[in-house]
Every structure is written in structure tokens, then in C-alpha cells.
Amino acid sequence: MSAEISTAANSTGNSTIDTLFLGAPADVQGQAGIQLRAFVLNIAVNLSLFTAAILLFFLLKSSAIGRRIYQPKNYLVQDRLRVEAVPTNPITWLRRIFSIRDDELILKCGLDGYFFIRFLRAIIIIFVPLMIIVVTVLLPINYNKGKGNNPRVTPDGERGRWDVAGLDTLSWQNIDPAKTHRYWAHAACAILVVSWALYRIYVEKVNFIDVRQRFLTSPEHRLKASAKTILVTNIPSEYRSKEALEALYDVFVDNDDRSRLTVWVNRNYKSLRTLVARRGSLRHALEKEELRILRLINKNHRNGHHAALGANQTAEKTYPDLPLLDDEHGMYFMQVRKLLARAFDQDCSEETQLWRNYLKSSTASQLSLIRGKDEDWQPASVFKFWTSGEKRKAPKIAWLRSEVARLTIRIDALLTRLDDEELFPKQNSAFIQFDRQMAAHMACSLVSHNKAGRMSPRFLEVAPHEVIWANMGVTSWGRFIRTCIALVLFAGMLLLWSIPTGIFTSLSQLASLSYSVSWLAWLGRWPHWILGLISGPLSSILLALLIQLVVPALTRKLAVLVGAPTRSKRELITQDFYFTFLFIELVLLTAVSASVVKIVPLIIDDPVGIPNLLATNIPTSANYFFNYLIVQSLGFSGSILFQYLRILYITLIWPWFTQTPREEAWLQTTIPHQMWGNVYSLFTNFAVIAYRHNYYYVQRNKVDTHGLLFNNALKQLFAGIYVMEIALIGLFLLVRDVQENVACKSQAIVVIILLILTAAAHFVMERHLRPLYEFLPVTVEDSAVDAERRAFITRDDDCETPPERPEHEKYTSSADAAGSETSPAKTLDGSSAIPEQEKSMSTTAHNARSALTRLRRETTARITEMQIHLPELPNISRRREVADQLSAAIAGYPDELTDLSPDERAAQLKAAFQDPVTREPAPVVWIPQDPAGVSEDALRQARKYGRYLQYSNAGAYLTAKNKCEVTQPAPDTRPDWLLDWVL
DSSP: OHHHHHHHHHHHTOOHHIIIIIOSOHHHHTTSSSOHHHHHHHHHHHHHHHHHHHHHHHHHTTSHHHHHHHOGGGTSSOGGGOOOOOOSSHHHHHHHHHTOOHHHHHHHHHHHHHHHHHHHHHHHHHHHHHHHHIIIIIHHHHHTTOGGGSOEEOTTSOEEOOSOOGGGGGSGGGSOGGGGGGHHHHHHHHHHHHHHHHHHHHHHHHHHHHHHHHHHTSHHHHTSGGGGEEEEOSOOGGGOSHHHHHHHHGGGSGGGOGGGOEEEEEEOOHHHHHHHHHHHHHHHHHHHHHHHHHHHHHHHHHTTOOOOOOHHHHSOOOOOOOOOOSOTTSHHHHHHHHHHHHHHHHHHHOTTOHHHHHSOTTTSOEEEEEEOTTSOEEEOOGGGTTOOSOEEEEEHHHHHHHHHHHHHHHHHHHHTTTTOTTTSOEEEEEEEEOSSHHHHHHHHHSOOOSSTTTTOOEESSOOGGGBOGGGTTOOHHHHHHHHHHHHHHHHHHHHHHHHHHHHHHHHTTHHHHHHHSGGGGGGGGSOHHHHHHIIIIIHHHHHHHHHHSSHHHHHHHHHHHHTOSBHHHHHHHHHHHHHHHHIIIIIIIHHHHHHHHHHHHHHHHOGGGHHHHHHHHGGGGHHHHHHHHHIIIIIIHHHHHHOHHHHHIIIIIGGGSOOOHHHHHHHHHOOOBOOGGGTTTSOOGGGHHHHHHIIIIIOBOOSOOTTHHHHHHHHHHHHHHHHHHHHHHHHHHHOBOTTSOBOOHHHHHHHHHHHHHHHHHHHHHHHHHHHHHHSOOGGGHHHHHHHHHHHSTTOOGGGOOOOOOOOOOOOOOHHHHSSOSSSOOBOTTSOBSSOTTOOHHHHHHHHHHHHHHHHHHHHHHHHHHHOOOOOOOOSHHHHHHHHHHHHHHHHTSOOSGGGSOHHHHHHHHHTTTSOGGGGOOOOEEEOOBOTTOHHHHHHHHHGGGGGGSEEEOTTEEEOTTSOEEESSOOTTSOTTGGGGGGO
């Protein structure tokens, strides 16, 4: 007996360091959680990845590729949004990152970007003080004279060892049953944690309301069209007209003056949108085919194979211009169709085309065509072998040219019939713009219809570029059915993802499984460092990739399926979906699966000791979260700053694909847009530096909820508080003393009371602050009007005189080129093609297209003056000069409404909330200039199709390596594309 006591005393007297780092002997260590070696290995691996990412960032940030990836807002945005270059000195860079003022951050990044940084700051303020308290109070209480340092004595007097080792000696389950009074420290800390978190959440909500109201009532924001416009859905049929809606909402404007209201009743333009999308895909295919032929010819040209040009090839040919049309079934339409068929036949048989002198007929792509019922040639399909009709072979490039021109003719015919009720029926939604911001908030906050569900929901702050037009016709029943389908799909996602989540979580308990599961005993023969690598960094990294790569995109699709009318609302729904997914998969399922793999075998062996088993093993799942948080805080933060996926895409993946000038311009000019719905739900405090750098220097904020995502994130923090309280109640009730009695009833009652008080505080807080989340109070209107008057008292845009516009090549659709630039198209008898009582849609769209045409001429003139084709020198300075030219071209586009003339501005604002497909510019086939002169010949050949097929080689060049180089955006880029952010 004395020998046993001596042995027990010796084991009890093991040093603290041995117990913590090495754990207990093998039998106890096998039942322990993740040991310190896996924890330390996880820190080492992720710290190495973080350090490598930081070093590579500083090495690349000043290079040509680094400038494009790490500081595009230094040169690829309009002047008012440009930022200074990233400092070369790391200390200076850090100082600049943390010295960015709040107002500057809001201007450059929007409210969502500012509030996300604010959210990270709030989390740090909440958890850093609590961490200090936990480390200094709870860890010593948990560790000192706990189970890991004392032998286990059963009620029968038998001695043994507790199943606690490694990191578990610092946690809840290490408290000895003889010292259960120590759990009062946990209860006290819980009260402190909840009280401090509730206070900080309330402070942040009050600050959110103040900052949001000041931003929404700022003079610059009040001028935007979106600030005074609401979206009304579920409109009954009797109110689906401009006149009816004006009569209903004129009570919100002075003197019931309906001229102060602008109403857009949405229509179903699905058929027109389908044609436009089809034309866009064919335009893309035509550009790729033109580039393929152009590259083949220039390769032969550089090898010394020059084609002899005859007089008939170099002479300028004139082609009869195709007439305009106003009706898809009229005389003009049939005449244009005949002339188009003649141009196609010429394109197929004309031997004067330059590419025919370089390439054999077998080299050029040929298509087998069949004439359809509508007399149009379409590619013959092997899957439709039963189709009969006239057949022929034609060059692919000729058919693509003809098809783009044919679709342009059809689209232009439909653009004159936008108010046709049979072609484009009205939908149950409308945009209503008021003369002042407060009227919009009042109209949105008050009930509009006497029947439940009618003319609801309504949405504020709807920017035109954020509208999801495909969801404008969703009915209330349709939205309900869509929501049910989305929830079923979401439940399927949870079930599908639960399998790999459970597997990856089980990997974190690999050491325990090797001892507790007999058929996994062979794992015990593996080296400890391999088990630590799998249990620590590998399992955590795999889980992080599993829930971050695909899930955000899927939840965003579900948000659109639900019927989100705008991209802002889509991000809010995405945030809810993604948070729910993370909460279930990453918190609940991970906690359960990390414990189940250990508990089930133990319950089978000792079913009587279930309470003790649960109390001892459930807290060990926290060890897995330690490893996951390390992956997020170090590895994830480094990847955010380094952006390895974009580097791989731009440097390795993209060069393997055929880049047309349009694709190359998209790659060089597109700035990453932050999608916020999946960012707030998944964050790390260590990523503050990376996020501040990216939002200030790299990313743009195209979708802005004006801080509503921040408020959602604060509300979601309550889920963590409630789960903590419920878990504490359960754990307190599972604690047993030496006599196996419940030892912490009092602590459990205290936490139950705390749970009730938390719910009450939550209810009162939301009821008190909810009205201020979205709507502006009337008390801010007078001060906002005074601020607006002071800011713009000297501005009088209506006195401006538009500058004289030079005549340049016109990239217009036929509907825009017809007749007056301010009146709709005319029919043969000279009457209006639009009914007199309902001409708003077509007239507005026509005027907007005409304004865009005039604006494009002016923009093209500015860009053409600055275009200089640099000599091909393979050095970094050339790449930077080309990028500077692209930057200057972007700066040539208007980015403020004040950059437009009064007529142009009025036309844009009048059509701001009309479906953009009605203002779609005619496409321009963009090909690069080349030494062999093939692109110039293609421009000449395209003229046979008249205004229905436009070619351009401006600002695009073919280099000696047959790569495309661009110094401007595509010629058919809408000249008002930068104005989306100011409407």
C-alpha cells in the first residue's frame, strides 16, 4: 500500500512543464485532446505562411505586377478616388495604414468598408480586456492543483489518473471535484463577459446610427438619385401606371405637385435582354475569330511571307448604306434584311479580303449552315439530323459578322416599341423618385395600401447599378415559394457539408482515436510530429478551405433565388445564410463531432459515468477552435494581403488563354469589388492591417448597404452570447463532486437568470433603436437642408454651356442615328411610332441613348488625343507607361454629374431607373492594330454591313509576341460607366 502511495505521490509531483508539454503517460495521453505539440506546430506553420506572405508582398508591391494587384486605386480609378502610392518603407506603410482618417476611409471605401474596419475594432475592444481577465484569473484557477496534477480517487478509495493532459490542464475540466467552489469564478467571469459585451454592442449601435445618419444627410449624398428614390413591389394591377402612382404618392410632395415626382413602372424586357445577351456572345466569338486569323497572318508576315496587294485590294470601296427601320414587320425591315443577305454573300465570296492571301481555305474556320424557316442561315447541328433545308458552307467569320448585324437590326426594331404592352408587359414593381430625401423616407415608412401584403416590401437607397432586374417581377407568392425552395437547398448544403466537416474535425482528435478505436490502433505507431501536423494545421486549413471557397458563392445564389431585388439586399440575405451556415457547421457541428469521436467509445465502456464523461470531454472541443483561429488570424490574414489567387490567375492561368483586346482591357482595368455578405461573418482581428490596406489601396465598393451589414453583424454577436450562456448552464449541471452529486446548481441558476436578463436587454435595445436603423428622423431634415445650402450656394450648373463637340467616328445604333436626337423614331407616314398617350419609355430610352452618343464622341476625342503607341521595348518602364496611358484614358471618362451638360444630365437622370437593356449601346468589334494591316482591312470589309456592324482598332495593338496590348477601355464602353457610383 505504501508503495502505491509513493508511486502516486511521485506521479503527482511531476513538474508543471512536463505535464503541460509532454502530457501524461501514454494511456492518459491517448485519451487527451489536442496536445501542445500540435498546437505549437500549428502556430509555427501558419506563422511561416504569414511571414512568407508579408515578405513577398513587400518584394512585389512596387513592381509592375505588384502595382496592378496591390495598389490599382493609385491609377485605375477616377481622380477623386485615387490614392497615393504605397510607401516603400514598411514602417511608413504601417504608419500610413493606421493614420487613415475616418472621413477619408468613408470617401474611398464607402460606409460598408468603414464599418467593417469599425467592426474589427469593436471586436478587439470587446475581447482583449476579457482575454486579459481570463488569462490572469481563470487559467491559474483551472490549472493550480487540478486533475492533471492530482491522482484520481474513486468513492471506493481506488486511485488512478484523470483523463486530462496537455492543453486540457488549462481548461474547465481540470478543476478537481473536491474544489468545485472554484466554478464561481467562471460564473462571475460569465457575468462580466456578458455585461461588457452588451455595453459595447449598445455603444457601437448608437455610433452606427449617428455615422449613418450623418452620411445619408450629407449634401453630397442627398444629391444622388438613389437618396430620393424608393422601390415599391407587389403593386396591384390598378396601380401599375405612371398616373395612378403619381396620384397615390403626390401627398408627399409640396402642394400635391405631381411634376415633382418621377415614376418608372418596370416592364418585362426578357425577350430584349435575351437578344442583347446573344449578340454579346456572338460579338465575343467574332473578336476571338478575328484575333485568331490576325495572329496566324502576322506570324507568317514576320517570317517574311508578305502578300502582294493588288490595286483592287488597297482601293477604298464604297458600299450602299443600309436604311433605318422603325418596325420589325415594316417595309424598311424587309429591305434591310435583303441588303444584309447581299452583304453576307459578298463576305463569303469576295476574294479581295486580305486574310485570303495569307491563309488557305482549310486554315480558316468553315461552318456548315442551313437556312431556317425565317430565311436566316444558322449552323447545322449533328443532333438535328432530321432538319431539312438549303445548306451551304461559309467562313465562320462571315457568318458571325452577318449574325451580329442581324441581331442589331432586330434589337433596334424592338427599341422603338418599348411601350408595347404585348411585347413587354408591365411588372408589379416601380421606382418612384421624389423631390427631396425626407419625402422618400416618409413614403417608404408609411403603409401604402389598405390590404395586407400589397405594395410591400418597399426599399430605400436603391442605386440603379445595384438593381437585379430579373427579380423585378417576383410576386409575393412567388417570393414565398422561392424562399421555401432556397431553405430546402440550404438544408441540403448543411447536410452535404456536414460529412467532410465531421471528418476534418475528427482528424483533430487523431491521437485519441488511435487509442480509443481499436481498428485505428495502427495510427499509434506513427511519429508524433506527423500526428501533430495532421491534428493541428492540416485539419484546420482543410476546414477553412471547405467553408470559404465555395459556400459564399452558393449562399449568394440562394439570396438571388429568394428574390432579392437589389445587390445590397442580396448581400444582407447572403450574410444571414452564411452566418447560419458557419454557426451550424463551424460551431455546433464541430463542437459535437470533436467530442463524439472520444465520448462514444467511453460511454460504451462506462455507461453509468455519462455526466462525468460529458463534463470532461465536451470542453476539449475548444482546442480545435484554437487551431482554427490560428489559421484564420495568421494564414488567412497573410493570404488577404498577398492575394496569391489573383497572382496565380494573372501570371500563370490567364496567359494560357486567348486574350482579345476586350478581355485584356477587362483584366487590366477591373478593380476587385468587395462582396460584403461573406466578410462580416468570417473575420479575424489580426487581419485589420490587411483589410485596411486592401480597402484603401485595392478594392472598390460597388455594392454598399450603407452600414446595414454592420448592424446585422452586431445582432449576430448575440447568437454567440446565448450559446455561451446555454452551454455554461449545461456544463454547470454536469459538474459532479467527489460523491457524484451535482455540485454547481447555484452557478447554473445564476447563469439562467443572466440568460433571461440578456434576452430582456436585447429586446429593449432592439425596440429602442430599430426605428433609427434604416429611416431618417424628421429632426435631421432642417440641419441637412442648411448644410446643403451652405455647400452648394455658389453652384449653378444650369448656367454652364456645353463645349463644342468635334465630329468623330460614330458608334451608334440605328435607332439613335435616326432623325432628331431628341425625338423618337418616325414611321413611313411621318407619325410617331409610339402611342401619344404612352411614349415615356421609348422617348426616355431614345433620349438617353442620344445623350450617350454625344458623350461618346466627346470622350473618344479626348482619349484619341492622348493615345501614343510606344515602341516595343521589353522592359518594366514600358509596361508602366502603357499602364499610365490606360490610367489617363480612364480619367477621360466623366465621373461626376457636373461633368455633363444640362441636357445630358437631364437625359441620364430621366432614364436612371429604367432597365439598362433599353439603353444598351450598339456593340463594337474591337480588334488590335497589327503590322500586316489585317485589322485595317477588316474595318473596310465591315462597312458593307453599314451601321449595323461597327469595327474599331483604336487603343489596341498586337505585339511582336502576338499578345494584345491595350491603352484604353473598349470603344463601346458606356461613357457614363463611372457615373454608376454617383447616382
